[in-house]
Amino acid sequence: xxxxxxxxxxxxxAAALAGAAPILAAPLLTAPAIAQSKVExxxxxxxxxxxxITKIIDGYAADFMKAHPDIKVTPVYAGSYVDTLTKAVTxxxxxxxxxxAVLLSVDAYSLIDDELILPFDQLATTAEDKAWLAxxxxxxxxxxxxxxxxxxxxxQRSTIVMYYNKAAFQDSGLDPEKAPATWAENTxxxxxxxxxxxxxxxxxxIQIPASGFPYWLFQALAIEAGAELANANGTKVNxxxxxxxxxxxxxxxxxxxxxxxxxxxxxxxxxxxxxLEGKVAMIWTTTGNLSNIRANAKFPFGVAMLPAQKRxxxxxxxxxxHLFKSASPAQQAASLTxxxxxxxxxxxxxxxxxxxxxxxxxxxxxxxxxxxxLAGFPAAAVARDQLEFAVPxxxxxxxxxxxxxxxxxxxxxxxxxxxxxxxxxxxxANATRLLRPYAR
Amino acid sequence: MKFAxxxxxxxxxxxxxxxxxxxxxxxxxxxxxxADFATHFDLTAPLTLGNFVRAWxxxxxARYFLNTTILVTIILVAQFLLxxxxxxxxxxxEFPGRDILFGVVLLQLMVMPDVLLVGNYRTMAQLxxxxxxxxxxxxxxxxxxxxxxxxxxxxxxxxELDDAARLEGCTLMRRIWRVYVPLARPTYIAYGLVSVSYHxxxxxxxxxxxxxxxxxxxxxxxxxxxxxxxxxxxxxxxAATLMTSAPLLLAFLLFQRQFVQSFMRAGxx
Numbered sequence: 001x002x003x004x005x006x007x008x009x010x011x012x013x014a015a016a017l018a019g020a021a022p023i024l025a026a027p028l029l030t031a032p033a034i035a036q037s038k039v040e041x042x043x044x045x046x047x048x049x050x051x052x053i054t055k056i057i058d059g060y061a062a063d064f065m066k067a068h069p070d071i072k073v074t075p076v077y078a079g080s081y082v083d084t085l086t087k088a089v090t091x092x093x094x095x096x097x098x099x100x101a102v103l104l105s106v107d108a109y110s111l112i113d114d115e116l117i118l119p120f121d122q123l124a125t126t127a128e129d130k131a132w133l134a135x136x137x138x139x140x141x142x143x144x145x146x147x148x149x150x151x152x153x154x155x156q157r158s159t160i161v162m163y164y165n166k167a168a169f170q171d172s173g174l175d176p177e178k179a180p181a182t183w184a185e186n187t188x189x190x191x192x193x194x195x196x197x198x199x200x201x202x203x204x205x206i207q208i209p210a211s212g213f214p215y216w217l218f219q220a221l222a223i224e225a226g227a228e229l230a231n232a233n234g235t236k237v238n239x240x241x242x243x244x245x246x247x248x249x250x251x252x253x254x255x256x257x258x259x260x261x262x263x264x265x266x267x268x269x270x271x272x273x274x275x276l277e278g279k280v281a282m283i284w285t286t287t288g289n290l291s292n293i294r295a296n297a298k299f300p301f302g303v304a305m306l307p308a309q310k311r312x313x314x315x316x317x318x319x320x321x322h323l324f325k326s327a328s329p330a331q332q333a334a335s336l337t338x339x340x341x342x343x344x345x346x347x348x349x350x351x352x353x354x355x356x357x358x359x360x361x362x363x364x365x366x367x368x369x370x371x372x373x374l375a376g377f378p379a380a381a382v383a384r385d386q387l388e389f390a391v392p393x394x395x396x397x398x399x400x401x402x403x404x405x406x407x408x409x410x411x412x413x414x415x416x417x418x419x420x421x422x423x424x425x426x427x428x429a430n431a432t433r434l435l436r437p438y439a440r
Numbered sequence: 441m442k443f444a445x446x447x448x449x450x451x452x453x454x455x456x457x458x459x460x461x462x463x464x465x466x467x468x469x470x471x472x473x474x475a476d477f478a479t480h481f482d483l484t485a486p487l488t489l490g491n492f493v494r495a496w497x498x499x500x501x502a503r504y505f506l507n508t509t510i511l512v513t514i515i516l517v518a519q520f521l522l523x524x525x526x527x528x529x530x531x532x533x534e535f536p537g538r539d540i541l542f543g544v545v546l547l548q549l550m551v552m553p554d555v556l557l558v559g560n561y562r563t564m565a566q567l568x569x570x571x572x573x574x575x576x577x578x579x580x581x582x583x584x585x586x587x588x589x590x591x592x593x594x595x596x597x598x599x600e601l602d603d604a605a606r607l608e609g610c611t612l613m614r615r616i617w618r619v620y621v622p623l624a625r626p627t628y629i630a631y632g633l634v635s636v637s638y639h640x641x642x643x644x645x646x647x648x649x650x651x652x653x654x655x656x657x658x659x660x661x662x663x664x665x666x667x668x669x670x671x672x673x674x675x676x677x678x679a680a681t682l683m684t685s686a687p688l689l690l691a692f693l694l695f696q697r698q699f700v701q702s703f704m705r706a707g708x709x
Binding site: 042296 | 475498499557558561562564565570644647648651652660663664665666672673674
């Protein structure tokens with residue numbers, strides 16, 4: 001009869017374990033006691049612009065810890081935005097995630113759907129905290145405001161602006177202080193700026209890049225033509241809105257009809273270099289390029305808001321801070337302290353000056369450092385002034401696949417494989433199918 | 441006729457060679473010239489080492505070199521130690537379920553490592569190894585590809601040599617060590633090259649499982665230059681790429697003959 005014996009053995013074992021449990025548990029119990037004296041938070045951040053970003057962030061963390069000796073902040077560089085998202089989600093699902101992460105503001109829906117992040121409004125409840133939340137530019141807050149909660153704190157934010165070569169404007173008989181304000185002017189200027197030698201174009205009038213994330217630049221055109229690409233709660237897209245079709249037709253015509261824009265898909269990464277080398281006179285790209293172009297342009301250049309059709313407009317872009325559920329109450333409080341510190345006007349101004357990102361609060365633009373910077377470089381204020389017309393970046397549930405549906409069709413049109421209307425209808429059908437589970 | 445085929449072969453080889461070496465030549469050109477000449481070819485362009493200095497200072501590359509070296513060494517040694525007995529067992533030993541087991545090992549070749557990201561992370565977290573070099577290496581220590589390659593080589597070792605060694609009174613371990621391993625040397629070199637270059641270049645898993653400078657490999661350092669919001673600074677990125685791949689390139693040039701021969705032998709058998 002082996003059964004009773006083995007059961008007894010099991011019971012004995014269990015008793016032994018139970019006896020040992022208090023000893024085993026003891027170190028675990030003391031751990032929070034230590035944590036109370038010093039709260040540790042970890043945050044993941046991506047690097048998306050040139051320059052010694054990791055050193056700047058490490059410097060911020062060191063300064064913060066000097067001011068708050070009871071909190072230990074560990075910044076962890078995590079690659080590109082996509083890499084950072086992968087790393088944060090993987091680590092969180094394995095129970096070892098960070099407390100904070102800077103991720104694309106448009107990933108908020110996915111993070112909420114995966115039940116990974118916490119809203120800030122439940123944490124920031126004092127009058128002072130509420131004032132802090134209300135202190136950012138509303139345009140930067142909107143991507144993070146979902147279902148009545150605030151899920152993202154603006155940090156490295158941008159919009160699209162136009163950079164133009166003033167020397168080229170001059171040699172084409174244009175006023176170098178007057179950038180195109182409407183689509184019609186935009187086309188007319190681009191035609192004057194384009195230089196041809198026989199069949200070869202030595203200088204293009206305009207370049208709107210379409211590699212990687214064409215939806216972002218397309219969204220600017222669509223806003224200007226009066227279209228809203230998605231509804232406010234991320235459950236429905238309007239890819240085939242008449243305004244969107246008009247926008248895509250305009251983009252295509254610049255390349256195929258007026259021939260002032262390079263044919264096909266213009267590469268995002270090399271567009272600034274084309275501009276710096278004088279191969280193109282006007283480019284649309286992120287404000288994050290400001291420092292780069294300022295440092296390397298050998299000709300006078302201007303920065304301007306994007307031209308208007310029905311209205312002016314640009315989507316916002318870039319990354320927000322997100323707070324992960326793994327954070328204990330003490331860590332949540334410490335995270336809040338850290339966020340308030342790193343988004344303070346002085347810090348936000350310095351970050352904007354160092355990187356070219358748009359400082360996230362009106363107060364930051366009133367700091368002495370920012371005023372001195374603007375006095376020497378007024379072009380830096382264009383992105384801020386354009387915020388008045390800014391619209392949140394295209395963002396929905398299942399965001400990556402829903403925007404990819406649009407990206408594929410946009411590139412199909414630009415490479416001449418599809419007509420704008422047919423392509424946008426296809427994108428719309430595809431996205432609607434993907435969004436069906438969320439359309440409550 | 442024979443001459444014509446030969447010419448065609450040589451022309452083809454040159455074409456392939458040029459296709460392979462062009463990016464490298466471009467990288468070398470760009471890395472040693474100021475940014476203005478990144479897309480202008482001009483023989484009189486001034487030479488500079490400035491790009492390398494800037495690249496070297498952008499991340500703690502000295503530490504990353506050390507980490508990558510430790511990483512590939514751990515993996516290579518462990519793979520040889522684990523794959524050799526496994527391959528021998530599959531090649532020369534009779535035991536029930538051998539072929540099914542071998543099939544299971546081969547099945548592993550079809551699983552993309554990226555699929556296992558969360559699972560592997562969880563395991564490392566349970567082992568308390570997150571943010572260590574060992575954690576980067578651990579999922580790769582047993583290699584189905586290595587076992588497969590060595591098994592094929594061991595099977596081609598003449599049985600007579602094995603029998604002779606057995607008659608001389610060699611133990612099992614001695615037979616593997618004295619007979620099989622020396623004869624499989626070309627396979628070891630070929631596999632070692634593939635393994636080292638794969639892990640030298642691996643990016644996603646090391647990025648995900650590590651957090652600090654003291655554990656991260658070169659590829660993670662290299663990715664600070666992929667500044668997507670800003671466009672690409674070719675000069676600095678090519679300088680950094682040349683710098684980080686230099687040890688592999690040098691090793692290949694030095695041992696070129698051995699590598700090529702070992703690949704040919706490993707392939708012919």
